[in-house]
Amino acid sequence: MPARVPRRPMEDIDPFANAIAPPQNESPAEQELRIQKERAAKQVSDAIDAELSREQAYEKKRPKAVKILLLGQSESGKSTTLKNFQLLYEPKTFRAERASWRAIIQLNVVRSIQIILDAMARAQNLNDRPPSARSSISSHDSLRLDAELIGLNTRLLPLLEVEKSLMKRLSIPGEWEATTRPLTSRRRQGEIAVNSTVAWKGAFTRTDRESIDTDHLVDWDDPEDPGVVLHACREDMKRLWEHPTVQAILEKQSIRLQEQAGFFLDSIEEVTSLRYVPTDDHILKARLKTLGVSEHRMRLTDPTGGMSRDFRIFDVGGTRSLRSAWVSYFDDMDAIIFLAPISAFDQVLTEDPTVNRLADSYQLWTTIVSNKLLQKTNLILFLNKVDIMHAKLASGIRLSDFVDSYGRRPNDFDSASRYLKKQFQSILKQHSPRIFYCHLTNAIDTKSTKYVLAGIKDMLMRFHLQESHLIL
Ligand SMILES: Nc1nc2c(ncn2[C@@H]2O[C@H](COP(=O)(O)OP(=O)(O)OP(=O)(O)O)[C@@H](O)[C@H]2O)c(=O)[nH]1
Numbered sequence: 001m002p003a004r005v006p007r008r009p010m011e012d013i014d015p016f017a018n019a020i021a022p023p024q025n026e027s028p029a030e031q032e033l034r035i036q037k038e039r040a041a042k043q044v045s046d047a048i049d050a051e052l053s054r055e056q057a058y059e060k061k062r063p064k065a066v067k068i069l070l071l072g073q074s075e076s077g078k079s080t081t082l083k084n085f086q087l088l089y090e091p092k093t094f095r096a097e098r099a100s101w102r103a104i105i106q107l108n109v110v111r112s113i114q115i116i117l118d119a120m121a122r123a124q125n126l127n128d129r130p131p132s133a134r135s136s137i138s139s140h141d142s143l144r145l146d147a148e149l150i151g152l153n154t155r156l157l158p159l160l161e162v163e164k165s166l167m168k169r170l171s172i173p174g175e176w177e178a179t180t181r182p183l184t185s186r187r188r189q190g191e192i193a194v195n196s197t198v199a200w201k202g203a204f205t206r207t208d209r210e211s212i213d214t215d216h217l218v219d220w221d222d223p224e225d226p227g228v229v230l231h232a233c234r235e236d237m238k239r240l241w242e243h244p245t246v247q248a249i250l251e252k253q254s255i256r257l258q259e260q261a262g263f264f265l266d267s268i269e270e271v272t273s274l275r276y277v278p279t280d281d282h283i284l285k286a287r288l289k290t291l292g293v294s295e296h297r298m299r300l301t302d303p304t305g306g307m308s309r310d311f312r313i314f315d316v317g318g319t320r321s322l323r324s325a326w327v328s329y330f331d332d333m334d335a336i337i338f339l340a341p342i343s344a345f346d347q348v349l350t351e352d353p354t355v356n357r358l359a360d361s362y363q364l365w366t367t368i369v370s371n372k373l374l375q376k377t378n379l380i381l382f383l384n385k386v387d388i389m390h391a392k393l394a395s396g397i398r399l400s401d402f403v404d405s406y407g408r409r410p411n412d413f414d415s416a417s418r419y420l421k422k423q424f425q426s427i428l429k430q431h432s433p434r435i436f437y438c439h440l441t442n443a444i445d446t447k448s449t450k451y452v453l454a455g456i457k458d459m460l461m462r463f464h465l466q467e468s469h470l471i472l
């Protein structure tokens with residue numbers, strides 16, 4: 001007779017069976033209770049399954065998302081326009097990200113101070129040259145730094161550490177080495193930039209609180225909070241920025257800090273106050289250059305019947321080296337919002353100082369309107385930064401000095417903006433029969449931008465519904 005192989009208990013074979021097996025020595029009453037509970041749990045599970053299949057069927061029937069691509073040269077205002085969309089249609093998410101924007105604003109402040117210190121270093125280097133060498137240099141920059149300025153420079157050195165630690169925390173790549181050599185340090189002048197794949201917004205967002213009450217967004221007990229050092233340096237930063245010699249040095253070196261992206265030195269008290277949390281306006285003014293492409297999804301409501309529609313908005317980097325990536329997004333877009341910063345008529349591209357920024361916008365617009373892949377895509381032009389344009393023309397900077405064809409027309413905003421609008425319109429006309437949709441915009445002004453974006457949303461929903469034959 002063959003030896004009996006002893007049966008292994010179930011739990012030895014399948015540990016999961018052990019976990020769900022009924023308890024040994026269960027009484028009939030306990031058994032009844034267990035069966036009731038299992039029945040109730042199955043009902044819940046079946047209801048969830050049914051809901052999931054209903055949602056899947058609904059998703060299949062849902063109209064396709066409306067896709068918008070934001071295009072334009074670097075610093076034209078693409079990411080700022082995206083922020084406006086988020087503020088309007090996803091305000092909770094937008095506001096929950098305040099802590100991360102606070103860090104970007106702190107970096108923007110440090111960068112402005114750095115630009116000043118570098119300008120001072122240049123002025124100092126020129127002064128240190130022997131008189132024979134100095135005479136060969138134009139009258140440029142021969143301004144003396146007094147003891148106060150040299151002292152300020154030394155006292156502001158801790159800001160370099162602040163910058164390093166912020167960049168590390170936000171996972172922003174860089175070779176920012178702190179130096180202890182005041183005024184002579186050669187530092188990288190690059191802008192802070194972030195690749196859209198880096199989850200930088202998570203770096204400062206608190207996950208331990210459900211409330212999005214502004215006061216809870218920042219970890220005030222964080223011993224490494226850069227706000228503490230910035231607060232300690234605030235008087236020195238203010239004194240540096242307001243110092244007449246600094247103003248003269250900046251003017252001599254043609255550095256117009258006020259017009260640069262991410263300028264906060266005129267609100268230094270506010271942004272360096274302890275427990276500072278950025279306002280919506282400050283978030284819109286914050287500058288973080290985009291690398292790569294980021295996609296943002298939001299659900300918007302249709303004006304005709306409260307029906308909602310998904311929108312997918314794509315934000316790209318506008319620097320020349322990044323533009324080759326745009327074309328892979330041309331397929332299948334419902335609209336392109338093209339941003340041309342008209343105030344940049346007297347500026348050149350950072351990446352190629354031989355190219356005027358307005359000329360670059362004309363050229364880019366020409367490429368877009370004549371692209372075969374985009375023949376069916378609606379094009380909406382934003383002539384952006386009208387606030388800076390107003391201020392520039394009012395300060396006496398003449399459009400005709402940079403745009404020959406402007407001739408002897410008046411140097412006021414109405415005339416200049418009408419002229420530039422016509423130029424863009426005629427480029428479109430030459431290449432395409434499409435309707436010219438154009439808005440004069442100030443993307444850091446939430447109120448006016450809100451109306452422009454709401455109009456665009458309504459228009460695109462209408463087009464989309466017509467295409468789906470849902471309205472006539
Ligand atoms: N004054 C003023 N500033 C603006 C306006 N639009 C954008 N800015 C500022 O200009 C800077 C650059 O704007 P971004 O939106 O980052 O530019 P971008 O087109 O995304 O640039 P890249 O990411 O480099 O391609 C930011 O600091 C904005 O706050 C505007 O209409 N007026």
Ligand SMILES: [Mg+2]
Pocket residue numbers: 078079080288289290315316317318
């Ligand atoms: Mg951007």
